[in-house]
Amino acid sequence: MKTRNIIQFTLVFLVGFTAFAQEKKWSLKESVDYALQNNITVRQSLLDQQIAEQDLKSAKGNFLPTVNASASQNWNFGSFIDQNGSRISRDSRGNGFGLNAGVTLFNGFRNTNLQKQAELGIESSKIQLDILKNNISLNVVNAYLNILFNREAVKQAEEQVAISQKSLEQVQELVDAGARASADLLVSKSQLASDNERLVNAENNVVLSLLNLSQLLQIPSQGFDIQNVDIDLTEAVLAYNNSNEILSYALDNRPEIKGAQLNIDNAELNYQIARSAYLPSLSFGVGASTSYQHLQGQDDVLPIVTGFDATSGEAIIELQKNGFAEQIENNLGYNVGFSLNVPIFNGFRTDASVKRAEISKDRIVLALEQEKQTLTSNVEQAFADAKASLIQYEASKISLESQELAFQNEQDKYDLGVSTSFQLEQVRNRLINAQSSFLNAKYNYVFKTKVLDFYLDKPITE
Template identity: 30%
Template sequence: MKFIHPILVSSFLLVVGFAKADETPAPWSLEDCINHALEHNLSIKQQSLNAEYAGNQYTQSRYELYPNLNAGSSHRITRGRTTDQVNLRIVDITSNTTNFYVGSSTPLFEGFARRNTIERNQSDWQAALKDVDRARNDLALNITALYLQILFDKELLEAAKRQYEVVEQQMQRTRRLVDAGSVPQGNYLEMRSLVARESLNITQLENSVALSLLDLAQALDLEVVEGFDIQEPVLDELSGAELVERADVLEYAINNMPQIAASEHRLSSSELDVEIAKGRMLPTLSFEMGWGTNYVSVKDFENPSFGNQFRDNANSYVGLNLAIPVFNRFQARTGVENAHLGVKNARFELDRQKQQLRKEIQQAYADAEAAFRQYLASQTAVESYQESFRYTEKRFDVGLLNPVDYNVAKTELMKAESDFIQAKYSYILRLKILEFYQGNPIEL
């Protein structure tokens, strides 16, 4: 029995250890991040509610074509004096009157206002749906930029760690040379301070990674950010052939981007506003029909029964209503003029959206070309500085170079690597933006 307790404790600790290991969240891919953001982002949800509201407006405008049907009843108690026509005297009476009615009406002609309103509300609804698509696109691009920023910070951190290992090895070697009396003590002290600076640089870069991860986690609206991390995909070799013709990107974007489609729908809506305003200058004709009856009861008098009065007092009506606008202080004409101004403004907005999209694509293309040129140049620079640094290390190893010159060579190599990494991820981001404008999904 003495051996049972330790065995149980060990088994329990082993199970707990596996459970904690299982609790570690899996790294997120870019696709995971984009899908989660699109599903949980509150701004997207609010934008979707606006689209749903516009859809309800469109549906209701279609219902407005149907006739209405209303029924009601009223009851009135009257007290006061009246003339008794039989006995020719003034008497005090109390009467109860109950009315019942059912009525219906429908427009026959309103200057095509209802039909145009249906088409306008449909255009507004489609524009609202495109606004949702645009918000989703903007969010996806923002998530992609944050994701690539993390990859950039992580790769920069790995480069710094490699530099730290090299410098630490040199510090240990310098220590042995000092102990052997081959180099002065100052060389070791300078190398130790260099190692300290490299350690500080690593700490700063680790903080940058942590802050970049926090930015992405907050963009994803995660409630718990502890343990959040992303996958580090293997990126394809960059050759510059990934860039497509600028005209092809622009043509596709103009024809397919939601911000352009939304502006086109709003232009159609404003053109229909003109037709609606013109319709207010035309006569309107409506049809109505109804049925009603009442029941009257006078206190202290003999009253016919409810059934007889309900039947005998029944009446019905059928009619047409014609309204002809003659003079309404120029309200209709002013409404038409304002609607025309709305059309001009909608055209300006469509042109502005196309102009802005064209500028965004031109800027992204120019940035991509510049980033790729910098990528090639910094790649060559890294190779050159690596070769130079290897030569510097050999000279430092035999005592032909002091720690100060060694630090200068190491710093230049680190800067070249940093420029290379920055150019690479800058090019990838612009490339993904251009691919997105072509209608391709964002993937790494």
């Protein structure tokens, strides 16, 4: 019974959570923030930062000494030289133990440059993350605005369907009364069918745009929805007269430029690292070692001359215990030393490596210039697009107002019987086209101004 209650509670919780998720309407800021926190590519980039931090840790470790311990077990068969320098014809086994430490004192500043390079790697990974976040933010904003645009298109289509339906009913009454020809009824029915088709297409576009945004956020599209935002363009003006100010800021602050400049610094360090192979290297090392040797079939003893026989003059030998502990202690030795390596000739490999690093640095300098040219082109194009979108918006607004007046005038003429339904529908189609153009111009202008804010590092979610 207890298990059943737990299962029931879990099901209720999941159903409630799903319902909450379906009822939630995402704001633009929530959408962008969620994408920046949960996007898989962003999370991968954060892991790249952690890798860069480990690279720095490794580079710093090059300045520290290395310490290694060793142990060995060996067997000898036949003749061999023992620890005392005597040749022994007997099988034996032995152990060796050692402890060594070493540190690089100088290697042409290679370690120093490797640490600087690792530090640049962390900065570079952060810049790449900024670039990625900027692009994701802009894509989410574009997708969000696309949903709002399609929803307004649905509203317009619904209004036109309602007008066509009402017009059809009026024409039907006039035809039934004999005041209008049946051809007018066919025109009205045709217009209603076209408006219904336009409405279905608009509704499908809303579904597809919601799907696109949910995929950008990498969340299930089931029940996904956004908040409706009223975009007020009563004062549609550009904040800048030209692109110079935007471009100046972008060239100084955009992460793409900073990343390209870091690449130059990194290339210079690569060049210095390659040149370090010309210089000598100096290292210092200390060590300790000991060993144990055992003759198979014989006790571990050591013959010691304790004196000489007074009569025969022969040496008096005493066998002392020489087991594992005794040999380890007695055979313990130490070493200390310096090692100097001076490069003289290595088949021109160092020359080739230095030349490659120099050429690579020149290429990366050109890459910075290319990045600046690309950014300049993008900013100037963005400003031109924003300026053109403003002009288009103002023109489409005037056109819409004119078409609304024209339609109202044609509707009045139709009501007075001096205009046909065909003429009325022609005028209304021009009105529909004007509405569509105005809606496109409106959201195109909004997005183009967001792009300018993007290059100025201004918030694009407001």
